[in-house]
Amino acid sequence: MNLRAPVTLLDVAQRAGVSVATASRVLNGGDRVPRPELQERVRAAADALGYTPNAQAQALAKSSTNVVGILVHDIEDPYFAAIANGVMRAADERNLLVMLASTFRDAEREIAYLASLRAQRARAAVMIGSRRTDAESLARTASEVGSFLNSGAGLALVSQSGMPAHTIEPDNRAGAAELARSLAGLGWRKFGILGGPEALATARDRRDGFLAGLADSGLEPVAVEYGDFTRDGGYAAAEELLDRGADVDCLFAVNDVMAVGAMSALRARGIDVPGRLGVAGFDDIATLRDVWPGLTTVRLPLEQMGRRALELAIEGGEPSVETFKAEVVLRESTARA
């Protein structure tokens, strides 16, 4: 009740006329509990004084915390938000506190955050999103990942393989391949691919999968254009491709936000979708399910992937790899007249 009055366990114990040990036992549980009468006395004293255990001290004493970390590239990107949401729900169910960091796609920042989590003695961490395959920074990240693991904490990565930790992989290749076959089945023939940065495994896999799917249908892309893995990247790539005068009838963007950017670019040029050009994306971002024409895409169980990642990170054990299937969702943006 008083201003700035750090009430400690000792205060509570004294007011209740017991030892700190006893107070600790009733307020924390775990151990064999004291006699009912004492319990009440302690509890009464505790909230009379407005006692709040000092989590830092507890952590130090039992050398273990209940905090887990989440690393994402950008929490505003709905893809990451969805996965992070799954991690957070799972954490909440286990009474774990979450430290969330947005790395803004900066490898240095990411490494620094991981180190911070280690300093916090976090119980586990989940890293979401694929890293650029730049040899040097990848090595430095791997090194920090090693230290993290060695500290005894658990770790799981989503969409990033090659690290000695649990891995959750969306089946990007298979999903993209199936999408390609579905699109071909619909009658589309002249495909243009809007790829992401070559350094991102996720972007590469989706492109390659799509290519493989086309091949299955005896087709190959008319054009491939690359851009950032963002809305603006999709917009720019689409413009580029159009400027080059590529003779395409359907565009596949390696993720939904790029696809939406591309649709805006087409609209700006008065190109009707799907009338003159079909458009498809990947992810099935919930927030984008109401765009018009409805975007054909490949659905990923984002939230579940997040949940599972946390479970694996907490469980620890030998590194494992779990793949989550993707499912094609056909909507109006690729409907044939």
Place this chain on the structure above:
Amino acid sequence: MNLRAPVTLLDVAQRAGVSVATASRVLNGGDRVPRPELQERVRAAADALGYTPNAQAQALAKSSTNVVGILVHDIEDPYFAAIANGVMRAADERNLLVMLASTFRDAEREIAYLASLRAQRARAAVMIGSRRTDAESLARTASEVGSFLNSGAGLALVSQSGMPAHTIEPDNRAGAAELARSLAGLGWRKFGILGGPEALATARDRRDGFLAGLADSGLEPVAVEYGDFTRDGGYAAAEELLDRGADVDCLFAVNDVMAVGAMSALRARGIDVPGRLGVAGFDDIATLRDVWPGLTTVRLPLEQMGRRALELAIEGGEPSVETFKAEVVLRESTARA
């Protein structure tokens, strides 16, 4: 390097042949630094051993942490994600670690999280989003807020007034009023309002502001329908309003996600926007800027609001109220033929 080997400051000190105090001084800084030679010895020993300071112990020793908390209703909602992003950027600049909790709109959970932050001795916290004005739970929240503040931590609320802490308020009323006047100026006359839960101040203020703006133009709404503050809420409210056969020519949804839901409902019924019905929202969610027809809305400086909230929370001091202006953004969804 070794598995599960908690390297402590003492280990480093011994290996460097100095005292823990010295080791602490060079590894942490702050104090006057020891002679260069010792510094190197300590640093060398530190990373030879792979030393990582124990943040818990540090916090306990200097009774202060560098963690701040963020409470949002739902991190998947782009509105919250945008504000949280601002908070996180500001935190990053100050080298503060962020604990993020999604309360899933559960008051109990929110209170529990605040208590956890207190237990963690968080330096400050930012609560985003307006709470339901349910008397009892509001009182309990207020109580926990009081405790939090009393613990010496800073606090700032975004979109929630009435608490004895710093407050960031978007100017919902003025923004909605200006939107109403703009729309009226465009020639729209028969307005339907898709309101949010009456218990949410944000939803109420926007509706009331819109009403006031209409009044300024000598108009009043033809119909008002309420729904959840979500995409589905907007969809349902729009259907409801249509089913009642309300004679409207323009719909105002109190936020963008509701507006987008409403647009889908209209589309499902073959109602052209803006041909037969205009539609407007509020927030100017970035992810929705590519919907078609482009959604007329009211832009809020979401990220800046988040940044400012953190600054205020960290600064502490007397509770203040800062209002952020909103700006009408006219797009195709309310264009008159």
Place this chain on the structure above:
DNA sequence: CTGTTAGCGCATTCAT
């Protein structure tokens, strides 16, 4: 300038 020492708040043996 550097080393010694006493807490920080709590969990936990070990006695009683």
Place this chain on the structure above:
DNA sequence: ATGAATGCGCTAACAG
């Protein structure tokens, strides 16, 4: 069943 004492890892006086 309870209390006393020790240590968790580190910082901050206080000495030397």
